Amino acid sequence: MSTFPSMQGLLNHSSSLNASSFRAARFCIARKFSSTAAREKQRVVILGSGWGGYGLLRGIDKKRYDVVVISPTTYFNFTPLLASTAVGTLEFRTAIEPVRRYVPAAVYYQAWCDNIDFSRKTLTCMPATRPITREASDPTKVDDPNYRASANIPFTARYDKLIIAVGAYSQTFNIPGVKEHAYFLKDVKDARRIRSRILECFEQANQPVISDVERRNLLNFCVVGGGPTGVEFAAELHDLLQTDVRTHYPDLARFTNITLYDVADSILSSFDQSLVKYTEKMFSREGVHILTNHHVERVEAGKLFIREKGEVPFGLLVWSTGLAPNPLVSAMSGVKKNPKTQSVITNDQLNVIMQETNEPNPDVWAIGDAATFEEAPLPATAQVASQKAHYMITKLNTLAKDKDHCEPFEFHNQGSLAYIGNWNAIYDRSSTLPEGEKDKFMSKETGRVAWLLWRSAYFTMTLSWRNKILVPTYWFLNWMFGRDMTRF
Secondary structure, three states: OOOOOOHHHHHHOHHHOOHHHHHHHHHHHHHHHOOOOOOOOEEEEEEOOOHHHHHHHHHOOOOOEEEEEEEOOOEEEOHHHHHHHHOOOOOHHHHEEEHHHHOOOEEEEEEEEEEEEOOOOEEEEEEOOOOOOHHHHOHHHOOOHHHHOOOOOOEEEEOOEEEEOOOEEEOOOOOOOHHHHOEOOOOHHHHHHHHHHHHHHHHHHOOOOOOHHHHHHHOEEEEEOOOHHHHHHHHHHHHHHHOHHHHHOOOOHHHOEEEEEOOOOOOOOOOOHHHHHHHHHHHHHHOEEEEOOOOEEEEEOOEEEEOOOEEEEOOEEEEOOOEEEOHHHHHOOOEOEOOOOOOEEEOOOOEEEEOOOOOEEEEEEEOHHHEEEOOOOOOOOHHHHHHHHHHHHHHHHHHOOOOOOOOOOOOOOOOEEEEEEOOEEEEEOHHHOOHHHOOOOOOEEEHHHHHHHHHHHHHHHOOOHHHHHHHHHHHHHHHHHOOOOOOO
């Protein structure tokens, strides 16, 4: 039943109303029931649920916008904790946040966006779920190629405003065998596969029928890529080998080996050279081998072929060599792209630049790893994506109030952190300071102080209160009782 009074009711009681009250009531009724007063909410579609997309979803005013999220994953990956989950320091659910936390205020579809029609403002999407067939209840059909290839039904979604935050994929440089035989570390599913493979290597090496040479090959762990992800994974793996592996597999610990390969002259190219040398010194002391200026030519099952070294057998190969464009970005036409990275070029307000007119599209923005600036591009990091998401929150919420928002995006570098093992880390924000302040307190830190910064930063950045409780709880439990070495 409507809560608004009827006109007849007001007329019956008009004698008790003074003239001004009656005019005010009549104006209110006219506004409520006017055919032109009601304004349909604009539909904002967010493509992706990473640092950019999920960050925007959290803050956008869902009462003023009809918000739709389209992403092939139902969760947000807290990527800084993936290396810890891959070795059992943390459990997998501590590194993810569910997108459906914001449903029904926002609508979510688990799907890939395959095409964007900018002129019609429509998206062509394909469900990212398994096709609904009779075989769906038969687990033996899951890996059947005919079953998996059965067509899903695409659907079309319209938008008034679009934010492209689809992220990027792992770069393989088209090296043969990488996709088939290497493990990546960009998603919690990757972390699960790596953790299972590590434990499988030890169980295989523990069999009484294999030789010591085979054991050494199985327990040779290779990491390709000397950026923060590769370095942190090598450090976390080293901690696992030096603690729980020595307890659970005492006879196998002497066969283990970790080698970090990089094509560049040094690892951690974005960090100050003094911190790089400190990391190299720490790794050398802990037995983690660093081989720079090494080029991978191809990968086969259990074999890594390096130009400078030849054939290198391995039990696990983790590949972390940078980013490749998302397939949607690669297939996208009509927009300007960076010729080297193929990222979408935006202006300083993050609007996509259209190729034909060389003008920004007022209703389409791109953030995160999928986007870049034509001049002075920023690094493809979680910090940049997160700040762009916060900028878009302010922009869209301001526009929803019929106000202008013309301030350009400005990136504020808060420094870089990397864990290097054995309760040590490095912290660098010297590149953000003037020349005379680069060596001041808290511009560059190493060791335990940086480790405390590293842990406190991840704790405060963890989004939900659930994970703010779970993360330190698992840190404490694993410190007290060790990691869970069960493979299932």
